[in-house]
Amino acid sequence: MTLKWRPVIAFFYCQNIPEGGWEERLAIEKKHKGAVRLFPIPCSGRIDGVHLLRALEEFADGAIVATCPPGGCLNFEGNLWARKRAETSRKLIKSIGLEGERILIVEGTAGKSLDLMGLAEGFLQKISLIGPSPVLYPKDMPPGTGVGFSLKGESVHDYC
Amino acid sequence: MPAKYMIHAGQTPDRFETVTKSGIIAWEEGCLKCAVCVKKRCVYRVYEKRGLDALQMVDSVDNQCMNCLRCVQGCPKELIHKSVSPEYKALGDEYWSAEIISKIWYQARTGKIPVSGAGYPGPFSGAGFDSMWTDMSEIVRPTRDGIHGREYISTAVDLGGTPRHLSFGIEGALEVPTPKVIDMPLPVLLRVPSVGRITPNLISGWAVAARRLGIFLALGNEHINAAPGTCLSSLMPVVEEESLKCSAYPGTKIMELIMREDTHRVAEMLKTIKEPEFISVRIPVSRGVDDRALALAKAGLSIIHLEGTDDGRFLDDPTKSIKDGIRSTHLRLVEAGLRDAVTLLASGGMAMAEHVPKSLICGADAVFVDIPILVALECRLCGRCGEGLPCPVKMDKAEPVWVARRVVNLMAAWHSQLLEVMGAMGIRDARRLRGEAGRAMFFEELDRSTFANLGKTEEGCELE
Ligand code: SF4
Numbered sequence: 171m172t173l174k175w176r177p178v179i180a181f182f183y184c185q186n187i188p189e190g191g192w193e194e195r196l197a198i199e200k201k202h203k204g205a206v207r208l209f210p211i212p213c214s215g216r217i218d219g220v221h222l223l224r225a226l227e228e229f230a231d232g233a234i235v236a237t238c239p240p241g242g243c244l245n246f247e248g249n250l251w252a253r254k255r256a257e258t259s260r261k262l263i264k265s266i267g268l269e270g271e272r273i274l275i276v277e278g279t280a281g282k283s284l285d286l287m288g289l290a291e292g293f294l295q296k297i298s299l300i301g302p303s304p305v306l307y308p309k310d311m312p313p314g315t316g317v318g319f320s321l322k323g324e325s326v327h328d329y330c
Numbered sequence: 331m332p333a334k335y336m337i338h339a340g341q342t343p344d345r346f347e348t349v350t351k352s353g354i355i356a357w358e359e360g361c362l363k364c365a366v367c368v369k370k371r372c373v374y375r376v377y378e379k380r381g382l383d384a385l386q387m388v389d390s391v392d393n394q395c396m397n398c399l400r401c402v403q404g405c406p407k408e409l410i411h412k413s414v415s416p417e418y419k420a421l422g423d424e425y426w427s428a429e430i431i432s433k434i435w436y437q438a439r440t441g442k443i444p445v446s447g448a449g450y451p452g453p454f455s456g457a458g459f460d461s462m463w464t465d466m467s468e469i470v471r472p473t474r475d476g477i478h479g480r481e482y483i484s485t486a487v488d489l490g491g492t493p494r495h496l497s498f499g500i501e502g503a504l505e506v507p508t509p510k511v512i513d514m515p516l517p518v519l520l521r522v523p524s525v526g527r528i529t530p531n532l533i534s535g536w537a538v539a540a541r542r543l544g545i546f547l548a549l550g551n552e553h554i555n556a557a558p559g560t561c562l563s564s565l566m567p568v569v570e571e572e573s574l575k576c577s578a579y580p581g582t583k584i585m586e587l588i589m590r591e592d593t594h595r596v597a598e599m600l601k602t603i604k605e606p607e608f609i610s611v612r613i614p615v616s617r618g619v620d621d622r623a624l625a626l627a628k629a630g631l632s633i634i635h636l637e638g639t640d641d642g643r644f645l646d647d648p649t650k651s652i653k654d655g656i657r658s659t660h661l662r663l664v665e666a667g668l669r670d671a672v673t674l675l676a677s678g679g680m681a682m683a684e685h686v687p688k689s690l691i692c693g694a695d696a697v698f699v700d701i702p703i704l705v706a707l708e709c710r711l712c713g714r715c716g717e718g719l720p721c722p723v724k725m726d727k728a729e730p731v732w733v734a735r736r737v738v739n740l741m742a743a744w745h746s747q748l749l750e751v752m753g754a755m756g757i758r759d760a761r762r763l764r765g766e767a768g769r770a771m772f773f774e775e776l777d778r779s780t781f782a783n784l785g786k787t788e789e790g791c792e793l794e
Contacts, residue, residue, distance in 0.1 A: 180387070185416035192420055199719050209387045210416035212353030224384035245411050251357050 175307065177297040180207050180225035181290055183236035184214040184252075186244050188283040198287055206290045214238065215248025219259040222273055226263065227305055232272040232297040236289060239280040249277070269300050335485060335515045337543065339441020339742035342735040344708055346723050347388035348435055351428070352395040353415035360407055368404035377401075386722075422711045425641035430681050431705055434740065438706035441739035443683075443746050458642050458651040458679065459688045461773035468756030483749050485760045487517045487696050489584065490608055491632030491671040512583060512608060514545050516745060517686060517696040517760050519566065520737070521548040521677060524640065526704045527715035527725045530556035535733025536703060537561035542734065543741055548586055548698065554579065566610070574599065584608040586635060593622070597629035610635045610675060615655035616646040620662035627668045634659075635675040636694075640701060642679020652678050653692045660693020660765050669765075683747035690763045691770045699744075706740045707733055 183189070190197075198206050207230070211217060214237035222233045235256050237249035256275040264270045274293055278284050356369075369377035374396050381390045392415060401410045421428035433444045455461050490511035497505045520540050522528060533549060537557035540547035541564040548566040549557070551573070557565055562581035570588050579585065589596055589611045600609055610633035613622050623634050636659060638652035639645055656676050663669040676689050677698035689697045705711065708723040715721050748760070757763050 185419075195420075196714075196717060196719075199714070200717055204720065207387075210420070212413040212415060213355045213411070215357050216353070216355045220382060221384075221387065221389075224382055225387070228384040245355055247359070248355065248357075251359050254359075 175302050176205055177231045177294055177302075178205050178207065178229055179290065179293055179297060180209065180222075180230040180233040181236070181286070181293075182209045182211055182214075182217055182221065182233070183284060183286065184238055184243075184248070184278075185210045185212060187236065187238050187278045189286050190283070194286055198290055201287075202290070202294070205294060208286070208290075213243065213245045213248040214252035215243065215245055215250075217252045217255060219255050219262070222256065222259045223262070226268070226272060226303065229306070231303040231306065232274070232293060232300070234274045234276065234289065234293045236276050236278060236284055236286075239278050242278070242280060268303070268305065271296065271300060272303065334482065335544075335745075337441075337738060337742035337745050339739045340735065341441075342439060342732065342739055344435070344439060345728070345732070346708060347383050347386050347393060348708070349388075349415065349417045349421060349428075349432070349710065350393050350395070351414055351418045351432070352392045352397060353413045353418070354389075354391050354395060355411040355413060356391075356401075357409055360409060362407055364406065368401040368410070371404070372401060373398070420712075423641075425679065426681060426701065426705075426711050431711065433682070434702050434705040435708065437683075437743035438736040438740045441742040443743055443750070455773045459653055459682075459685050461651075462653065462688055462691070463771045463773075464687060464691065464751060464755055465769040465771070466751070466754035469754045481758065483752050483758050485517060485745060485748055485752070486513055486515050487760050487764075488513055489610075489633055489673050489675075489696070491673065494667065494670060510607060514696065516543060516545055516741065517690060517694075517748075518543075518741065518744070519546045519548060519675065519696060519698050520703055521698040521700040522550065522553060523700040523704045525701065525711065525713070525716070526709055527721055528553070529726050529728070531728055531730050532704075532707065532725070532733055533557050535728070535730040536737060537564060538730060538734040539703075539737035539741070540564040542738055546584060568612070571596065571599075574603070578605070580605065582606045584610065584633075586610045586612055588612050589626075593625045593629050597626070597631055600631065608633060610673075612637050614638075614645045615652055615676075615678065616644050619644075619655050620659045623659045623672075623674070624662050624666055624668070627663055627666070627672045632671065633673045633675065635677065635698070638676070638678025640678060642681075642685075652676060653688065656689060656692040656694050657767070664765070683744040684751065686744060686748055687751045687763060688770075690760065691766050693765045693767075695761075695764055702740060703737050706736045 195208055198208065214235060217235055225233045235252055237252045240249065243249045253275055256273055260270045260273045263272060276289060374394060376391050376394045379390060379394065399412065402412050418428050422431050436444045488511040490509065492509045492511065493506050499505050520536055533553045533556035536547050538561060541561045546564055546566040548568050550568050554565065554567055563583055565582050566584045566586055567579045567582060568586040568588065571590055574587060583606050585606050587609055603609065611626060611631050612635040613619065615636045615638040619636060626634055636655055638655065642652045644650040644655060656674065660669065660674060663672060673695045674693060675696050675698060676694040677700065680686065680697050680699050681702060686697055707725065707728050709725065710722060712722065752763060755769055757766065
């Protein structure tokens with residue numbers, strides 16, 4: 171089975187940043203099918219290196235985290251810790267030879283709602299330039315046969 | 331005394347990680363490294379067993395947390411917070427709330443009554459069924475052997491009309507024909523929901539569940555072939571008026587007709603149909619539903635199905651609840667002396683176990699359960715299937731055996747709750763529960779009788 175590669179990203183965002191809600195989520199899923207997997211989290215401080223790394227390991231070519239603006243975290247320091255962890259994870263993936271850009275952390279702007287669609291599309295574009303993740307699609311395997319194409323026998327694009 | 335009706339439930343695990351209310355936020359930064367961390371003292375060992383399902387991105391701390399809040403209160407640096415999981419908040423809609431959905435999941439998984447813990451923190455009254463309370467004055471003490479061990483409580487109901495009286499000849503022989511009724515052990519019928527991705531596997535599982543429960547599954551023409559042949563007698567095909575003549579379903583006992591207009595013509599048409607023996611006529615719950623039901627009863631139809639919207643309202647008036655439609659129809663039939671000549675079925679918005687006894691109290695004989703039999707299969711009512719998006723719980727991969735067991739579990743839990751309510755009300759037979767409005771209180775009526783003579787309150791002026 172050969173499938174054309176489509177980048178898949180994992181998008182973690184803090185639920186406390188105002189965004190377009192369910193409608194926007196559905197609109198993104200509809201437009202990008204399985205390519206953007208959205209994970210709202212209770213606070214960006216909840217994100218752990220393990221979330222980002224496991225996402226890259228299991229299905230995503232890139233992971234993005236959106237936090238509230240500095241000083242805006244309801245739990246005081248969540249966004250600071252999220253940044254720290256994203257950076258640590260980035261160092262980690264670099265040390266194993268992956269591109270550091272596969273992990274991105276963005277901050278919201280005070281008083282403005284989060285542009286989920288815009289951020290997701292921007293990041294998708296960036297990832298398509300970087301190319302398929304060697305974790306999911308190892309170079310020494312024939313095209314279309316990496317983990318990304320057959321997770322437990324199903325394409326990752328089936329998940330939403 | 332008939333044999334006791336028991337529904338045998340058994341633990342039937344979820345296929346996917348379930349969405350729970352809990353959203354734990356805990357970080358290590360600033361940790362004092364106490365000798366014994368609160369996380370180590372968790373009685374459920376949630377932190378020790380922590381794991382991540384990366385594909386669904388579900389952290390096990392959320393799913394295993396029992397909300398005792400011991401860790402939140404115990405950490406001296408207050409590094410553990412608890413909030414509501416965003417995925418949980420996104421579940422369902424205003425009527426099919428996240429709480430209702432997660433309770434259905436629990437019941438389908440375990441077959442047990444969900445217990446919410448000490449005290450009821452919810453509002454005192456609400457819209458629809460929430461504005462009525464049942465009279466539980468017969469709760470005297472907790473029994474040693476539970477509700478199942480007490481005296482017999484029957485949840486059986488009959489479908490079909492009964493004569494107003496019997497007459498006997500001189501010899502003592504019955505002069506009127508013996509009434510024909512179907513005896514159902516539970517005042518519930520299953521119905522294929524109007525939402526979700528319905529696959530042949532689901533139909534097959536639901537049909538098996540209906541057969542095991544001794545009830546019926548109402549389904550449209552397009553689904554009939556998906557049900558196993560052995561379950562034919564538990565099916566209730568639903569047909570349109572136009573296709574009534576040409577559709578034959580040998581082996582079925584009951585069928586449903588969606589009625590559009592002209593009562594008399596339909597009544598005449600139905601008289602010509604010999605098989606199946608019982609035909610239910612479905613009419614929408616909208617303004618004048620009581621008059622329409624009365625006309626049908628007068629025309630000699632014996633099973634009438636009142637259909638509300640999926641969130642339990644009138645089709646033409648979202649401010650009115652289906653319970654009012656059932657009540658007014660029931661009372662209209664009582665006034666006309668025709669109540670026992672017809673069976674009233676109701677559908678729309680039956681979301682919780684309590685909606686069954688409440689509908690019965692309002693005057694229905696039995697209710698249709700539709701969306702809950704889909705939610706029992708882990709459906710999140712997210713609507714993705716309607717948009718052509720992949721289903722987060724892969725509904726198309728659900729196996730019939732699993733489907734049947736989940737639905738039987740759900741009904742077992744509802745049956746137990748029905749027994750509890752009836753036991754607490756001191757009613758031993760579901761047929762006696764019908765129309766027992768005197769054993770319930772209605773918020774609107776209480777409000778009117780208590781406060782109506784205080785005069786009109788001005789808009790925006792709230793009493794302290
Ligand atoms: S979970 Fe969502 S996509 Fe799946 S059947 Fe239910 S409503 Fe449809």
